[in-house]
Amino acid sequence: MSEFENVITNTLSIGAIYALIGVGFVVMYRATRVVSFAQGGFMVVGAFLFRAMVELGLGLYLSTVVAAALLFVGGAVVFRITFARILGEEPFVVAIATIGLGTFIVAVSELIWGPNPIVVRGVIGTKPVSVLGLSLTPVSLYAIAMTAIIFAVLIVGLRRTSVGLKMRAVADVPSLAALKGVDVSGISMLAWAIAAGTAAIAGVAYILSTQAHPSGINSLGLLAFPAILLGGFDSIVGALVGALLVAFVQNLAIFYVGSQYQDVIAYAVLLLVLFVRPQGLFGQADLERL
């Protein structure tokens, strides 16, 4: 396999994970204007729950679904008992609160399941599959498939359903949406649930591809920021495109410059975007507030 082919396959599998982290972030940002630093934390919990389900013998698909569903509910509950109270307050304060939440849930997961790397073996094959001339491992194929499903559901759901319409109304002008009878708090809760659920799936995809410490998974939540910014904070399609582009640049750096540059290069992209086009490729330009 040529090096460039390697770059492409790695871009797809890493990009899929960034996209899954990013899409939850975008959904939450659109509905509640909350900048979440807790996505990494939800990933850690999702990964641990997935492993627990696999150990119970639930199999790959069912374990993924159960982990995502538990986090979906968990995200809603967390929102209801804490963040619903500070909905619409200073974005800066809410962002710091999400840092607290992320730190807390990672630490609690480590207390429950231990700080060792999360390893899940034997639920998915290792023999590469040839797709469109690219040789993909079943793990990346699974990550890509989950990403495709999530994005399809969210894009169609937000464009075609009444819930999606309400979510967009809340994103535009919360007060006006409330006047029109939209349950703003309920919509925000749904956004939190989706964000946590998709982050759980990102966590599942990540620990299937490599074994990682909980803190390493948590840091990956921060590495998704360049991708989200590049795509545009409030664009779901942007989250996908940004994720693939950043993953591509990172993999170019890994294969042709040196793997120690991968994190720095992602944040160099972030700075470049900040200076050249802060609204990102697909975002709206009016995002002056946090």
Add this chain to the structure above:
Amino acid sequence: MNLPASPAVSRRAARGRGRPWTPRRLWSLLGGPALFVVVALFVIYGQSGYGLYQASIVLVYCVVALGQEWLTGRAGQISLGAAAFMAIGAFVGARTAQQSWAPFPLPLLAAALAGGLVGIVIGLSSLRFRGLYLALSTLALQFFVQFAALEYQGGNQGGVVPPIPKLFGYEFSEGRPFVILMVVIVGLLLLLLRGMYSRAPGRAWAALRQSEVASAVSGVDVMRWKLAAFAGSSAVIAVGGCLFAYLTGSATYQPYTIYLTVSVLVMVFVGGTGSMVGALLGAVLVGLLPYWIQDIGNEFADNPSVYAWFSVHGATLAIAVYGLALLLVLVFEREGLYGLLRRLWLLLLRGIAFARPQRSEGDAA
């Protein structure tokens, strides 16, 4: 916002010229420093061995927390760069301290200068970005500094080792001498910051925090004061980093992760934003909580399984408590520990005030 029409008049008023020396004014002016001196003397002479080491950590955290509080609490700017600025201060300071031409206070000044310069660069980006974008550019700084520190250190596991600070032949070695040094530094810093916050700069930052547009309209030079806050706060945090390198004996890349930044945010927000006492309380909490948890574990010395659990998971438990505290403070009690304590104090005062008339009634009967 309390912006006066005439700066000359306000300056006189702020310094209190012509006001009588009432006990209340004396208390507000000297009460804080007196309390600080009493606590400091208690720590220096009442503690020994391990207690002095814990005090050193807490005092270094105090410097960092005061620096972060300057930017976040006073000027209202979001920054996730605390660990990065600490790393800059640690490496620049430790490297300077190794030079023969740089006797003790000079490394601290070098750290402050380096931190201040980088702070100005980040501050310049804050003129362009606000809120989230600013947070992300400081996060980028974190990744760059971490990378640079790793590359600079290379295979050198020991890091940059600074010599023990020495002033006029007196060595501030670990233990009581270092604590004395730290108490002096924190005391001077507190005096400096209090002086600034109660005068024009403090008012400018308070205005900036509430509304940049409104403060610009009221004649506050937004750019100047923003840059000043970034430069000053980063310089203080960098000095904290340099002192941290002195305390731990070397500057290495390992401690300066994003998690350190999170603990600095915990100090500022859980302690209570907008007050120096809050930042100090936060530093004490973050510095001592792991030891308190250890103490709880030691209570179970006769129960090996519980004891083992605490020794393995104690540090993680402390992090869980910080995280939860940060979340709960921002959701339920915005003023943090300081706000809670002040409210308790007011309740107590009201209780006393309530008790007095009852007693006089009793006397009358």
